Amino acid sequence: MAADQDNETGSTQHTLDELGVGSMDLLRFATAGSVDDGKSTLIGRLLLDSKAIFEDQLEAVEATSQSKGYDYTDLALLTDGLRSEREQGITIDVAYRYFATPSRKFIIADTPGHVQYTRNMVTGASTADLGLVLVDARQGLTEQSRRHAVLLSLLRVPHMVLAINKMDLVDYDQAVFDRIHREFTSFATKLSIPDLEVIPISALKGDNVVTRSEHMPWYQGSSLMHHLENVHVASDRDLIDARLPVQYVVRPKSDEFHDYRGYAGQVAGGVFKPGDEVIVLPSGLTSRIAGIDLFDREVAEAFPPMSVTLRLEDDVDVSRGDMIARVKNAPKPSQDIDAMVCWMTNKPLQPRQKLAIKHTTRTGRALVKDVQYRLDVNTLHRDQDAGELGLNEIGRVQLRTTVPLLCDPYAKNRTTGSFILIDEATGVTVGAGMIT
């Protein structure tokens, strides 16, 4: 519509505008379900029906299905990536899938549902706006579906969809749907799930996946795709508490930009504007924002998740790992950290253990002071005698860090409230923490 005003490249812009590129937004969602819940089939169907699957991919899958003697095309084959998975017929790792409708692009973190792969589910959920949990209508809620809901709640995924699948195998019976729905909502009262949608579907037959099903006239809600396209995620960000973890100091040292000194980073919360009075942590020095640069332009405001470069009016000492915040609203630097930790390696997490920690752009070392309890993700029981956390276990841990972390509670800000723990000998990521 505005193409005429920008004369330089008017024709290009007009075409792009027609394609809706400028207004298309993004939804990241994580899927979870057991091997037999039909998750891969559902994803295959979403990709197929949104035309994200190409002819050659579909042909390869049809050929494989035929050679295996299946009665129908196994859409799960579309998403099973690694050779060992194809051989074993299971999904073993987080895989990312992409599809788009005219209004939204979707990134799916497709995570396996088995017991031993909690870490993958946590990984997938860490960046998700929405969590999609599948249950088999014939089985009802299982230990695993409860666990998935608990993990989504723990990871503060703001939206959740419970898709009750295989409705075709229970004659599209409303009573089955109602029973599972009731059972789940009663369980969910103990969790933090701000937005829940329960949808009866058949991934195999396509009921309520993209279009409303004719087989379930008793269901008045949206199809899954309609819900995914319309769920409101823009308000999920924290636009109040301004936070910029400094990633990199830009110093061109060129004749043209001789005195330029900019602090580059991705805004983690709030809105920054030129003229704002800011504080640099942990030093506590204050200054004002002289300008906010986005490549070769100046912008009037910076908000999450923009990657920008801030210039300050005063020549204060700022380096990587520092945090720029508003003077009257800054996180408190702390070396004593209480967090929920998901442990991701065989050797258990134990008191007195030393680990490397990465929080925003800050790295340091951490000493495990105490494992206060282990959370049973099936019953939500807190085992205070656990003393340690094994692989795929989650619990509350007290850490003492060598450097102060400039953090917020995870419930308030998923970026400034999260950290990873790294084994110093192997360099492997062994834990994921959410600050309480």
Added chain:
Amino acid sequence: MQVPPRRLDRASGAGTLPGSAPVAFTEPVTEGRHRHPMTVTHADYRLSQLDQLEAESIHIFREVAAEFEKPVLMFSGGKDSIVMMRLAEKAFYPAKIPFPVLQVDTGYDFPEVLETRDNWVNRLGTRLIVASVEQAIADGVVVDDGKTSRNRLQIGTLLHAIEEEGFTAAFGGGRRDEEKARAKERVYSHRDDFGQWDPKNQRPELWSLYNGRIHGGEHMRVFPLSNWTELDIWHYLAQEQVEIPSIYYSHQRRVFLRDGMLLSESEHNPCKPGEEVVEKTVRFRTVGDLTLTGCVESEADTIEKIIEEIAVARVTERGATRGDDRFSEAAMEDRKKEGYF
């Protein structure tokens, strides 16, 4: 002191630049050090998905530049690596890109691609390192048995160059939508002493907290375009209006049909008996070793037309035009394990 940027009415949407954020012109900033002294505002603090992808990728570039001693950007001259160059340019502006650019020259590269590479490198004033497959063959680093493709020989050449120069992180243009094995690869993809990828033993990658720990001799492959799709790449190129190799646009070319692919006539790729060279109006969807990279018949001579074409294309870009991925269903996975891009 600068003139504070004037805020425009956010709700009006005036001056909307499709494909990016609404842009509003203000009075020039007095210091005048920016080439485009304009102010960008965003209705409702929303970013388009393309702007979100850009922000995420820039974050990755800055993280690597800050945490790794010797990063390098692997530049093929193809559209994905051009988007990488553009993002790197934005990430560090007004400073230069703080790492060199590495290109593996198969000896069978399209001249148009090398020309674009040189133009980019010159414009950004960055250092170009060329690792030549021919040189690697001459030096005995890799063995040309006459049966192995140049794409495959690139692996050894690349790993040798990374080891020789001591690079600790190498940016690659791989996207997860390209192929099933790539869909599972991390943004930071750890490579062992032999440059190999171990798909079953990948580090968990949470939030945007990337773990850059490596031991001596190991390196990290970094994929800043992991979450981009082919269509995103083209939308971005259209938005950014930057130079890409001319072979992406429709042109006349002498081609022949082999294994269902249209290949370019070339001294490196002699016709076999029964193969007939004809002139067609074609363009390339990917850029690689010219003996293996097929073109498609197309009239698309602008990015906008290419986007329209892709939006309705029914065959994946690799499936359509890359001979090296067609040998087996697990071809990409095998090459990646060995240390391919």
